[in-house]
Amino acid sequence: MCLRILFIDDDEKITALMHRVLTFEGHEVYLAANGKDGLREAQRVNPDLIILDIMMPGMDGWEVCRRLRLQSDVPILMLTARDEVADRVRGLDAGADDYLVKPFALEELLARIRALLRRARAARAQNSLVLTFADLVLDVEKREVRRGDQVIPLTAREFELLRMFMEHPRQVLTRDQIMERVWGHDFSGESNVLEVYVGNLRQKMESAGKKRLIHTVRGVGYTLRE
Numbered sequence: 001m002c003l004r005i006l007f008i009d010d011d012e013k014i015t016a017l018m019h020r021v022l023t024f025e026g027h028e029v030y031l032a033a034n035g036k037d038g039l040r041e042a043q044r045v046n047p048d049l050i051i052l053d054i055m056m057p058g059m060d061g062w063e064v065c066r067r068l069r070l071q072s073d074v075p076i077l078m079l080t081a082r083d084e085v086a087d088r089v090r091g092l093d094a095g096a097d098d099y100l101v102k103p104f105a106l107e108e109l110l111a112r113i114r115a116l117l118r119r120a121r122a123a124r125a126q127n128s129l130v131l132t133f134a135d136l137v138l139d140v141e142k143r144e145v146r147r148g149d150q151v152i153p154l155t156a157r158e159f160e161l162l163r164m165f166m167e168h169p170r171q172v173l174t175r176d177q178i179m180e181r182v183w184g185h186d187f188s189g190e191s192n193v194l195e196v197y198v199g200n201l202r203q204k205m206e207s208a209g210k211k212r213l214i215h216t217v218r219g220v221g222y223t224l225r226e
Helices: 012-024 035-045 061-071 085-093 106-127 156-167 175-182 193-205
Strands: 004-008 028-032 049-053 076-080 098-101 130-133 136-139 144-147 172-174 214-217 221-224
Touching: 004 012, 004 035, 012 028, 028 035, 035 049, 035 061, 035 172, 049 061, 049 106, 061 076, 061 085, 076 085, 076 106, 085 098, 098 106, 130 156, 136 156, 156 175, 156 193, 156 221, 172 175, 175 193, 175 221, 193 214
Parallel strands: 004 028, 004 049, 049 076, 076 098
Antiparallel strands: 130 136, 136 144, 172 221, 214 221
16 A cells, blocks of 8 residues: 655655665655654645654754644654653654654564554544534535535535545645545546636535635645634
């Protein structure tokens, strides 16, 4: 299974090694050398997993982890050269899902990655039948969408588009990511079909003066937020 993995670390030797290892394992690997770039990359690529070093210049890994948790529930594995209980607790309190001390065996790192992804998939499966955001409720099994007490009738494509937004709340989804997921092989890079469907969704969701939830991020794509 090919995954998008974001590796945030200022150590060039480690990042080069991890890029080779994870690419060999069949994953798409994205690199960032500091916290600021890591946050930007996380929004751009919408990764399935983030591996995050703690000791970096400028914004440290703890702060990066806290900021990531405000916008995503992506699994986060933190790395550090300090094997102190207080550091591990601080990382977990910041929102990390697991913690690995350097130097580490590659086999253990890969095993930790597999375990994190299993837990994330199980959690999503358990909670995926009914998605909620603000006053919006999407029932996957019933194929029904409500905003407050109002049922919103959607076409099949509108339903899948809204479902993608609700599965990634507050994340900026690029136009290409949305088109590939919702339209697949029917995707046309020059088509304005996405803009049309977003406009239709907004019109239906904002009836009776409801506040806008799907926002345009100029030059990038769209995001679902209050």
